[in-house]
Amino acid sequence: MVIPVHDLNPVRRTPWVTYALIAANFVVFLLTPGISGSVTGGSSLAELCHLQAFTDHYALVPRELIHHSMPSLVPTGDVGVGVHGPGCVLGPPAYDKSAELSVFTAMFLHGSWLHLLGNMLFLLIFGNNIEDRMGHVRFLLFYVVCGYAAGYGFALLNADSGQPLIGASGAIAGVLGAYLVLYPRARVWVLVPFLVFLPLRLPAWIVLGFWFVLQAFYSAGQGVAQAGTVAYAAHVVGFVAGMLIALPLRPGTPPPPEPRGLLFGRRARPGW
Template sequence: MEVIPVHDVNPLRRTPWVTYALIAANVVVFLSMPSAARTLAGQTNLAELCQLQAFVERWGAVPVELLRDQVPALVPTGGTGVGPQGPGCLIGPPAYHKSPPLSVLTSMFLHSSWAHLLGNMLFLAIFGNNVEDRLGRIRFLLFYLVCGYAAAYGFALTSPGATEPLIGASGAIAGVLGAYIVIYPKARVWGLIPILFFIPLRVPAWLMLGMWFILQAFYATGYGTAGAGSVAYAAHVIGFVLGALLGLTARRRRPHPRTF
């Protein structure tokens, strides 16, 4: 069960253009992915799934590639074929040059489904604007990227043999949540809290985000969810901790007065 934020009661001093731009970029990239527009209705066929697999393999961050700084000799090509076990996706030598460090950046804008995308963007929209407001636009963008890189490489170190591509903005957004909880711990957040049922409550940020972090840490152990293997919960934990540490420096800094 996950906590679902709906709205925070935390006024802004300036328009969070970077947060808006990140959300827009994530949506645009998702819509450009193979079969993205059809995944909501579950109408993808084998050819589209193979194209999507090849796309994610090329632009996603693969832990084993990050640690070895090299791409495997055989990768999904995006084509289909028939083998001993029936129809499937073809593999072959990569027809492109891939930079593993750069793949971390591109992976932050890829998502596996509408639910994955919308869930991440909900958290970014609610909590990113205030963190951007405190850090400033350029610092916030750098902060976001640093947390995303730390989460990806940190996960690779915890799972050095993993060959499944990492995709999604979750690691970077976890950093945003970590910064928010230390900068605005008493800010009130409306959310749906899983207590028997999802109950709408207004709670302090430290409680909601603290519950979120505890769940991620619990899931990272491999317990508590049957889908733990498909989600990089350890990346969420690493991003959150780094974001909280970096957020402490912003908390000590007095915000600039609002200008009109």
């Protein structure tokens, strides 16, 4: 897996929406009840119960979205003692949850610092150019539509699952798909793990194409989304949605500038 760190594709305007989305994700993460254990490295049972209750309230649950089958018992956030010892208390939900709205709220929830930072890195590198091409308002709508496409796509493939789905990766996958369509020849600096992290400058079509193939390969054998797992199917659906939406914009998109310097130890040639 390669890690992108920077693209050589300047923008004409400040990507305020991209910055705002990143800021919103950080704020929600830091304000999530019980998330302090993710920051300090250890979680108490009370924190885990609060986090579980918050996640079940605002995360996308495929069974709820597709079948509108709302659970009769949910975590309340309290700690109790049962026959098996201390645990999280279950009780009737004290809220009315909108399964359709949960697709949106789930886009701003993350389970760990690694989950959050990985998503925001991709959004920061590739989101600015898509926002620059689409404009602020259209980019925001595009981001939300891709997130909904990814959420519904995953839910349809896992309609009976009661596991919560969280994260911005479905919407960000749409950004990556649009970038591949609009700027396939843009150069991207990446770190390739090979004994050490090797810096390479690669065309976006290689970086993002490889990412998509990897997600598609994993999605064929893994379709659950819960703590510690990845919803690869949501990535695939979001990526394809982003590509399709961006296709009409391709004819009028100016190509990225040709970089100067060396590429793989050889001077870069036009068209590479």
